[in-house]
Amino acid sequence: MEPKRKQKFFLLVLAAIAASLAAGWYYLYSVQNSLWNKAVTDILEVTAQGRHALDTYVEKDQENLQFIVSGLEKESPEDGAAILERLRAASGTDALYVCVDLENRLAYTPQFDEGYPLQEAQTAVFEQLEGERGIREPFINDYSGVWTIGNYQRFAFADGTPGYAQKTQPLKEIAERFSLTFYGDTGFSYVVNQQGNIMIRSLHPNSNRTFQNLFDIIDLQGNDPQQVEGFRAALENGKRGAARFRYQQEDYVFCYVPMETIGGWYVVSIVPDRVIMEQADTIMQNSQIFFFIIVIGILVLTAFFLVSRDSARQVLKAEEKARRAAESANLAKSQFLSNMSHDIRTPMNAIVGMAKLASDHAAEPDKVKEYLKNISMSGQLLVGLINDILDLSKIESGKMALNNSTASLEQLMTELVNIIQPLVQQRKQAFEIRLHGIRHEILCFDSLRLNQVLLNLLSNATKFTPEEGEISVDVTETPSQKPDCAHFTFRVADSGIGMKPEFVKNLFESFTREKDSRVDQIEGSGLGMAITKMIVDMMGGEIRVESEPGRGTVFTVELDLQLACEDSELPPLPGLRLLVADDDPATCRSAESFLRELGVQADVTESGRAAVEKALAAHRQGRDYDLVLLDWKMPGVNGIQAVRAIRRETGCEVPVIIFSAYDWARIEREATEAGVTGFIQKPFFKSTLYRCILQYVLHKDLPAAVSSGEIKLAGKHILMAEDNELNQEITRELLESAGAEVEIVNNGKQCVERFARSAPGAFDLILMDVQMPVMNGYEAARQIRAMARADARTIPIFAITADAFAEDVEAAKQAGMNSHLAKPLDIPHMMREIQKYLHA
Structure with missing residues (x-):
């Protein structure tokens, strides 16, 4: 047995060495090939630029000739x-x-x-x-x-x-004006026609002045006839590309680009192959060193019978390093802007759709208010996306900074549902959102970035899922291994067309879209998934994808979110009995758990018919439920039909609430006539159910912790400098509706003069536009701070401006301003800032 074991081990070592050498050779070959292709692409680009310059020169000559001809005529x-x-x-x-x-x-x-x-x-x-x-x-x-x-x-x-x-x-x-040179004057260019005849000969010393045809030069060097014929065919057919030929006893690369103004003429750049590869020597040497380190590591691991697993890991690392070394990191700004339509269209669709609904229901103030609320939420998301687009240097360099602050998970999910609703309804898709084990609603995270991640996933799900398909979102909270954090899993699943395995591997690369006739007509920049992956990585999380063609796609995002100090427990409710009906078991379990934590007894059922029977049984026992919660869309007996049956069979006035992830505006009238008391939106968190019980059962006002937090500014005198009349009107209305007295001036100079004439303490706050005629806001703020009066140094001054970059915030700070508010105004944020400084 012992000799056989030694022989087996020896063979295993030999196999490991052979596999390592093969993998190393393939790796080095891949790196070399990638670098060569990148260099050829750069030469083609320079050749194209030279071609463009010559085209422009010829066009100018033709224009001058046309001018002379117009006189000769x-x-x-x-x-x-x-x-x-x-x-x-x-x-x-x-x-x-x-x-x-x-x-x-x-x-x-x-x-x-x-x-x-x-x-x-x-x-x-x-x-x-x-x-x-x-x-x-x-x-x-x-x-x-x-x-x-x-x-x-x-x-x-x-x-x-x-x-x-x-x-x-x-x-x-x-020739002197348009000859191109490359790599330290080792490469040069010709202008030839489709037959290879040299039209413009480079003055470069390596340029052959004996031959009149490019193919004559190539033919004498013993090149492959098929390659030569392929090059000849490319010129005859107006193609652009590169070829490799023997010239002057060494290999040269021929890069050819057709001219636009002169049909049949080409700019051909000729560069020694050795010069191209010299640029990659350092990388190749480092790669060889890295390869030998891998071989040594593999041999050591082979001794411990782990060669297969660890060698695969090392090869993957090597491949990733090669890919990053060969990939261009500088994306053109114009291409980026043109491709961002994928991320902008979803909130724009919500804005347009909600505006149409608001117009259709203009005579119904409550609906219009709700639609305007949704428009505002979509607009805020759109503003966030536009800020990212404009800050190109930040995105292209991968240096986006997270803005972690206290945020509500309930508000995030509500905004997400409101944005995605119109898309789902338009395509008649089934949409479900479920919560599992949620214990914390108030957390510290970047709500805009997380919203962007989930919105990207959901908008893709709606686009690539056919009509009447299914889309679901599952949000699960589990304990985190990180201190003071909770672990959240966001699972977005659809029954759409799915993706091929080879495409899934490159899904998170920039500008990547699968080549499929089913998606050719679907708009998208190819940046959505790349940005999503970048944001998840910045948040310290992980994103995974599972997909099969024809079987749909599942995205899973894992994040550890920091707990917020504000996430206080809701006070328990008096002993109440509630009935919850939903055909989704997860929703029933979640609702039952939340209600139990609130001290409420809950009976749950998964059908409308069973809900009617339970309500009728409770009525017969003289123990009517205090509140009934029914899902709108249930098979068999839906929520509205169940309400009619409960009202008809019991005759009692127990509050009945319809809940749904869909917009219930189109069924509101029917539901109200059937006896529905009110509506709440899925997903409902513990705080959602708490507010529902307070409002519809206990008939109490919402506690301050969950109310709108309206700010009162009665008695506050605010000076505003703004040159735009529409902005004046909007801001005045907002502040005066909160009780403030607002005085408006049209530029910075008037603001300085008005403050100087006022008595000390007459104004509580100054809102200062930055870009104004006569005197801008920065200078006005400096002059006010320099005044010899006590309140000039203490009065809060807010910059209100469309200049929203980091350097603009710093400029406002340097001018002596206390806060920077970017246009379009985030009204809740503005009121919170005013409250912070005025203690309103």
């Missing part, structure tokens, strides 16, 4: 002096204009004082030129004897005689 072919005058006025040191009378075979040029007759061969050259305008391939100038290039255009003189105008200049000047 007004002249008679008999008036040679006038023709020469126009040509002399346009010709420069190097450029020369020529005009030809094709009918009389006369040519005019500034070198002669009158037209000179053309020889038959010269006339034939002009007559054989194709089209109304174009550019001639390089030719030897009859007058100067140098190689020349020229733009030409046909026209008609004032009497209809056909004419020809041409602008020429030495080919050498074009």
Whole structure:
């Protein structure tokens, strides 16, 4: 047995070494190939830029020629002096204009004082030129004897005689101006036509001046005929790309880009392959060192029979390092902006939809108020997204900062449901949101970022789930291993089209969308999942995805959220009996647990019919429930039908509440007529049920801890500097509705003068716009702080401005301002800031 074990171990070591060498070779080959491809892409981009410069130059020449032609068209072919005058006025040191009378075979040029007759061969050259305008391939100038290039255009003189105008200049000047060089002057460029004929020859020392055709150079180097023919076909078909050929006893890369203004012409850049790879030597050397370290590690782990698991881990790390080394980190701003429509359209859809509903229900104030509330929430989310888009440097560098503050998980989920409702209803999808073991509602986290994560996942779920499909959100709280934290799991599942395994691997990369005919018509930037992953990572969490084509997708987000000091326990309620009916068992369990914690006895059932039977049985026993909670959408007997049956069979006035994750506006009238007392929205947290019982059972006002927290500013005198009349009106209305007295001035200078004339203590607060005529807000704040009076140094001054970047907040602080409020105004935040400084 012992020799067999040694032999088996020896074979295992050999296999490990072989596998390591193969993996290392593949890794190094992948790195080298990726770096080479990146370098070729850069050369193509520089070639394209050079092409663009030459295109622009040719277009300018054509425009100048057109200007001369427009003058020649007004002249008679008999008036040679006038023709020469126009040509002399346009010709420069190097450029020369020529005009030809094709009918009389006369040519005019500034070198002669009158037209000179053309020889038959010269006339034939002009007559054989194709089209109304174009550019001639390089030719030897009859007058100067140098190689020349020229733009030409046909026209008609004032009497209809056909004419020809041409602008020429030495080919050498074009070559000097538009020759490209690469990698320390080791690479150069040509301009060729589709047949490979060299039109403009680089002045670079490596440029071959003997051959007139690019393919003649390539053919003599012993290159593969199929590769040469592929290159020839690419030029003939107007393609853009790169090829690799032997030239001057070494490998060169040929990058070719077609010109736009001259059909059939190409800019071809030629760079030594060795120079390209020299740029990657350092990375390759480090990779080789890293590879040998991996081999040693694998051998050690093999001795402990762990080679298979640990080698896979090392290979994955190596692949990730290679991918990051080869990936470009600098995304163009214009491309980023154009692709962010995926993240903007969802809240915009909610705003437009809610505005339409508000218009349709203008005569119903309660509904309009609710719609406007939803519009406000969507608008706040949209403002957050726009701030991210504008702060490009922050996003592109991956340096977004979290704004952790005390926030309500209930408010977050409510806003999320309100935004996603119109999308779900439009596609007739089943939408369910469930809570599991929620013990903390008030936490410390970045609510905008978490909202953005969940909204990205849900908006994708609605888009990629067919009509009448199912979408669900499960929120679960469990104990956290981190101190003073709670662990939350957000699970977003759908029954949509799913994703292929190979796409799931790259799902969180920027600008990634699956190639599938079912999603080609669905808008999206390809940035949503990348941003989602980045935010989850910043929050110290983890995101996973499970998906199969045709079987839907499940996203799971794991986060540890810090507990907030404000998350105080709700006071217990008196002994009450409630009935809860929902066909979703998880919702029933959650509601029963919450009510039990509140000291309330709850009977739960999973159908409308069973709820009717329980209510009827309780009535017969003389023990009617204090409150009945019914889900709107239940199979068989739904919530409204159950209400009718309870009212009909019992005749009692027990409060009956309908709850749903959907907008109940369209059934509100029917529900009210059926005897429904009120509505609450899923998901309902413990605080939701608590407020519902206070309102509908105990008929009490909401406690201050859960009320709207309205701020009273009675007796407060506020000075506001704002040059926009609409902003003046909005802010005045908001503050005066809270009881404040508001005085408005139109610029910073008026604000300084009004404060100087006021008695000390006359104003409690100054709201200062920043961008104003005459004097801006920063200067006004500085002058007020410099005044020789006590209240000038203590009066709160708030900057109210559309300049919302971090540097703008710092500028306001440096000017002596106490707070920075960004437009569009977050009204609750503004009132909280006022309350903080005025103790309202």
